Amino acid sequence: MSNGVSRETWNRAEDHDTKLDLLFDKLEYMETVFSPKRICLLGAMGGRQNIKLFRLEQTGQGALGALVLNGQYFCSFLMPDAGGDKYQIPSGQYKCKRFHGHKWKDTFEIVVENHSALLFHSGNVEAHSMGCVLLGQYPGKLKGQRAVLNSGVTFKEFMRRLENVKEFDLSIIDCYGECV
Secondary structure (H helix, E strand, O other): OOOOOOHHHHHHOOOHHHHHHHHHHHHHHHHHHOOHHHHHHHHHOOOOOEEEEEEEEEEOOEEEEEEEEOOEEEEEEEEOOOOOOOOOOOOEEEEEEEEOOOOOOOEEEEOOOOOOOOEEEOOOOHHHOOOOEEEEOEEEEEOOEEEEEOHHHHHHHHHHHOOOOOEEEEEEEEOOOOOO
8 A cells, every 4th residue: 555554464454443444544644645625626526425435355245345425434334245146336436326216215326337226225234235335333243244233323324414415426446455
């Protein structure tokens, strides 16, 4: 990592909390390197909400990471892993728009070509998602499965913070070896 954390250190970080600490170090480093004006230009993108999903680790029980909202850590997330019968959104840049459905009355859809209803919502384990992003306050285990916990409250707070937002920019960044 360009903030002085070597690839070896990143790869040796075996748990989610250690990788979050390294990610926070990276974000702090970026704030010292870039001027506040440049950070505003890079992060806000003309006043639009900017959300980044940093995938920190992946197993057969899903990809676990950190959601950063406008340059600040907000919560942990879990999404399906890249194998099996579930879809994992590739790393890249996306638009998200407000979505109203039968099960999820008010949330956001990640607009991905040839896919629909890839949503942000509450849920704890990979089985609760067919490709969606599950939000939780912190990672843990639930009945022996990798999970994000306190999901309902975390999702409500996410929606509260975005209550007047119709769409936003999303970056999905893989940080399995080195966070770019």
